[in-house]
Amino acid sequence: MFNWLRDKLKCIRPVSSWMVTISGEAIVTTDGQGTERQLPIVDLKRVVVATDDSGPWGDDVVFLLYSDGSEPVGIFPLEAGGCQDFVDWLSTLDGYKDREMAKAMSSTEVARFAVFSAES
Template structure:
């Protein structure tokens, strides 16, 4: 039997472990004799590292999901529903994504995502809402998302605002 704490740890980091195992298999293949196996091994190693890196980025978005509301991402539409507020925004009409934190973190769920549309409408989503991990995939569709800023926002202990992405503005000349 595996202890529940160990099982939870391996489940949480399973995608990262899978990517690293794939990378190790690729490195093993790269040490085989012949240029063909070396090339295949290097390609597989880079794919495994890419998978592990993406899984690590996705991990920062995961929470215990005990907060209010439900997030749903469907057909490039982000929706948030709760007992008190809610709404939806289209990914194409987004103008800015901001992470707002309070001074209660990083040990409590103090992060909220503010999605602003071009027309001025905003949608505020707590990171602890059920389904909030889907936001990672939705944000990945946008060019220039600053994941390092998102990581910094999730680890801060201050009341602050972090612009994760903003729509590039057209030059007037």
């Protein structure tokens, strides 16, 4: 189910070169190849944590940021620089689901967890 994502992360090393930052009014993600994407904070609709069964030796936790579309507009692994700051920021927003984040962080299966949904 997440093979495309696992393959993308395997091809790009090291994961430490991935970054996520909150810069002004946007969330900025940079992948391991230096491609930068910006998502205006006001356009953030959902954050999903995707997990797989490759841990602890693989990169098994990935954050997917969604706007209105069905495809993520930002992707970064748990090991990305700035990830903890992003999670700290996200946890202050209405619509953050702490219980779902806890489930995601303890998951050892292929699964998705909606950890944030913007209020409608």
